[in-house]
Amino acid sequence: MSVLVNILGEKCPKCGIGKVFADKGNIFLLRLPKMNHDCSHCHHKFEKEPGYFFGSMFVSYAVTVAEMIVFFLIANQFIDSYVTIVVLIGILAIVLSTFNFRLSRMIWIYMLDGKDKKI
Template identity: 40%
Template sequence: MLKKGTKLNSILTGSCPKCQEENMYVEKNPYKMGYLFKMHQDCSHCKLHYQIEPSFFYGAMYVSYAVGIAFAVAAFIISFVFLGSSLLTAFIAIVVTSIVFFPVIIRVSRNIWINFFIDYDNDWKNNLGNPKKKK
């Protein structure tokens, strides 16, 4: 399922979108709140600079909204439709889910955002000296 070279692999594992050899984050666990936003500056393998431009990851807020809605809808469907709870209980389930999965939503949103702009390069080792080289 998470085959190296796929966008899904990079998004779900938080690995470098270009080489998928290392994690982009200083701390892999998103629940260590002091390290939630701390990322390496560059990939130690392919030398990709993660902060493509100043404030690059502000765009991830739009993705975060969509991912948060997806989590909320999933919580509603599970609690209201499958478990048959009341609307108030379903609302509480949405709030609790949003709070509990907040760090995961932020990380996944950043991963999705950078994967919009950077593609996997199977030949990244040969392109280290010449970043403009095309296939």
């Protein structure tokens, strides 16, 4: 449970105290989230090598598709037009893009570099 709380709270995978992201980003201001280079508490380096977060794109894809399916199942109960639902899903994907960016990187970090992993 604490791992889930740490992932959602964007805490360091090693100490659970330091923040991974310095800036949460804002899609309406076209600003991407900005990661810290290392943990402010235990100095754990987040990006081990160039391209370390390439795999988080696949996590992001899975998270985004899951959100779309859940939204479709809910919206299908209230909205009759599939075109409207697809447009709303597109808007949802844009609005949640920075959240998905941060969430997918956090899941990726915890998958590869969690507390029990010795890298």
